[in-house]
Amino acid sequence: MEIGLIGLGKMGGNMAERLRLAGHKVVGFDFNPQATAKLTATGSVGVNSLEDLVANLTTGKRAIWIMVPAGDPVDETVAKLKPLMKQGDIFIDGGNSNYKDTIRRHDELKPQGFDFVDVGTSGGVWGLQEGYSLMIGGDEEPVKYLSPIFEALAPAADKGWGHVGPTGSGHFTKMVHNGIEYGMMQAFAEGFAILKAKESLNLDLAQISEIWRHGSVVRSWLLDLTAEALKENPNLEGLAAYVPDSGEGRWTVFEAIDLNISAPVITEALIRRLRSREDNNYTDRALSIMRNAFGGHAVKKS
Known part of the structure; x- marks a missing residue:
């Protein structure tokens, strides 16, 4: 299965490698050219633009896993990707987004023909060796479609991951x-x-x-x-x-x-x-001056 991955930091890079070792094609983009070069060196496809990332996903629905900081970076990434994608393609937010933002993004994208899946991802830098705990929220059909990806990232195909509920529930969990x-x-x-x-x-x-x-x-x-x-x-x-x-x-x-x-x-x-x-905590200094005021207790000078 093909998967696009945006954000090739330590966690994203390890996720890409775990997917590659499981036989999936990974196309990755990061603003750090060294990260994309490292991805290519390990056998996946590192690209230097979002246009190249989408162009290299040629089989089945395009599924793009976004690993960027919560908030505006996610919205900005989605906005840049939308013109490059087609109806039926899937956005996956694997970062630590606020679940309320996740629900909003799903509700905005669904009428436009896109699917949006939220994946609460735990495992940190040890995920490559140990696997990742994946708490997945979203509509049934895209989650089922992505199940081979989740099975590869989790500690085992039947352990450590699950579809916990509707959109937002993955990030809430x-x-x-x-x-x-x-x-x-x-x-x-x-x-x-x-x-x-x-x-x-x-x-x-x-x-x-x-x-x-x-x-x-x-x-x-x-x-x-x-x-x-x-x-x-x-x-x-x-x-x-x-x-x-x-x-x-x-x-x-x-x-x-x-x-x-x-x-x-x-x-x-x-x-x-x-x-x-x-x-130089102000709270503690305030407590000290109060004790001195009412009880004559000694005050330690800085």
Whole structure:
């Protein structure tokens, strides 16, 4: 089966290679010419324009998988592709778009004769070896048509992927998935921080993480990755305490509020990420001056 792929970063490039190894023809485009050259060198077709990408898809319906940042980049990519495509062709958004944007795009494209499928994609840079978890939303017919692609990208043809519901449901499910991920990461980080702070016991965090990996109720792939990182850098030297977010955690919290669902763990994990980016935190300085004002407590000067 043929598939066009836009966005050949680490994840997109690995997806292209996994598809190629499964016997699918991949035509890829990226604004980075080195990325397209690397794709060609590995046996797929790297092109330098959207026109060439569409022209190289010659069999069956054109299906183009878009892996670009959420928001305007997706709309701009779709707008540039539309004049090059024909009715019945399929747009696939495999990035972390807001599900509301996904529903809007589907509703705009469907009357024009195009299909739009949203795929919440998890697996990161390990997807080439491990396969990707794919949460798929969209109309039944295009999802069924694309099933060979999903089977090739997933950990197995019958595992790790599924059509979870109508348009938007794939991105909605991935949004909540990432919110859960925030909470899990925060819990592990806090737990290891507590272990680290108990200096009198001289605990080996790398050793403890290895013990937890086998038989423990907290064993997980996330713990596996953490254990490997602690083995290589137990004191986390050279790392700044700055944690970005790509939006999905925020959207999860907003949805929880709209749905009257209490989600304190995910919400606090998001707040902690925001806190990590504050230089010379004003909130803490304000707390310090309050304690000094009402109780005469000492204030630490910078």
